[in-house]
Amino acid sequence: MSTAEETAGGETSAWGEVTPDAARRLLIAAVEAFAERGYHATTTRDIAGRAGMSPAALYIHYKTKEELLHRISRIGHAKALEILQTAARREGTATERLADAVSSFVRWHAGGRTTARVVQYELDSLGPDAREEILALRRQCDAEVRAIIEDGVASGEFDVLDVKGTTLAVMSLCIDVARWFNVDGPWTPDEVGALDADLVLRMVGAK
């Protein structure tokens, strides 16, 4: 059930907090469109059309097209942060927690590739204020991973030269999955998660 999220916009569960129903449909349509063509190449008419509504309906629930991206980014980053926090704060060795963090974070990027793509690559399309708000969430994500690595170094489990640089590399490995992962490809999200978790443990020199 962990890979139950399917194709474009399939993670309906994640958008349960968005109400009313029409607003949620518009938001899911926007996620699909942004992921496929990018924010700037997507028209408000396309979003409304995917949601089965007229172009004007969008502006009843959202003030601008950018507000849609802002909402998507905030919800998506909150979900990403939640995933990393859950892994970081569970009990277990640093090795176990890092493997858990990487595999679940990668699973999210692969399974929910549609959302992850928008969240990770359309940030620059936001205005300065909204952008800064989202960047703060992103820094929290980095901090969660770095904390696990620091724990592992302190306990002697890991052998790391540059904690900050290694943290960035771990994030790179996870985030880039959203760029190349293909639902019709040879791997399942679970397989990529397990593979990348193994590679990350090698990177930090886990025993």
Place this chain on the structure above:
Amino acid sequence: MSTAEETAGGETSAWGEVTPDAARRLLIAAVEAFAERGYHATTTRDIAGRAGMSPAALYIHYKTKEELLHRISRIGHAKALEILQTAARREGTATERLADAVSSFVRWHAGGRTTARVVQYELDSLGPDAREEILALRRQCDAEVRAIIEDGVASGEFDVLDVKGTTLAVMSLCIDVARWFNVDGPWTPDEVGALDADLVLRMVGAK
């Protein structure tokens, strides 16, 4: 001198093959604009303005705005492939060649971040035919890296579970540098290259 490439569009040397001079100036202006705002958010008026020309001048040298992106992508991917081939075909152990490939590839992504960003992230803005042509170059890049890893496995230098997956992870590490690297940040391209080369050698279990 290996990090002589500066800020936006600084790698003038790489565009030497583009003639006449006005066409090159337009192309460099397009690289800067695409990297800053993305392909779809960039206007032909902006590109022409950066090159110090009128909007109509663009269409003397290029048929469409997409042709500019196509040209940039092809030259950029050719350069990337050349970097990887040089490292893969030099003499030395698989360990040395992999470290060389990763460090020089990462240096290119960090130092020429402007170009690399366009090359790696604006691919989907191309039409189907141009896209397929560029994807072929990208597959060749993957193949060069995979060949080095396979050599290392065959010679017993590396210990790798999944060659294809590990190759993808190595590419992820390199390519994602174009997303996060900041010229004003704490690292030089050389430092990131050395750090990532070390991390990759750990990933493949190099002795």
Place this chain on the structure above:
DNA sequence: GCCGAAGGTGAGCAACCGCTTAGACGAGGG
């Protein structure tokens, strides 16, 4: 001194963009 080609410009076209407005519709309360 004339010519044609190459390179460049100002003005502008048709299409499309994000977004607004005036009004229709159905549901719920009095």
Place this chain on the structure above:
DNA sequence: CCCTCGTCTAAGCGGTTGCTCACCTTCGGC
């Protein structure tokens, strides 16, 4: 029954987009 509120639509506004066209300049060859 009517009124109101939330929801949705048809039509369209001002502005911007990629791109074109008629025209001008520069310059090497003869």
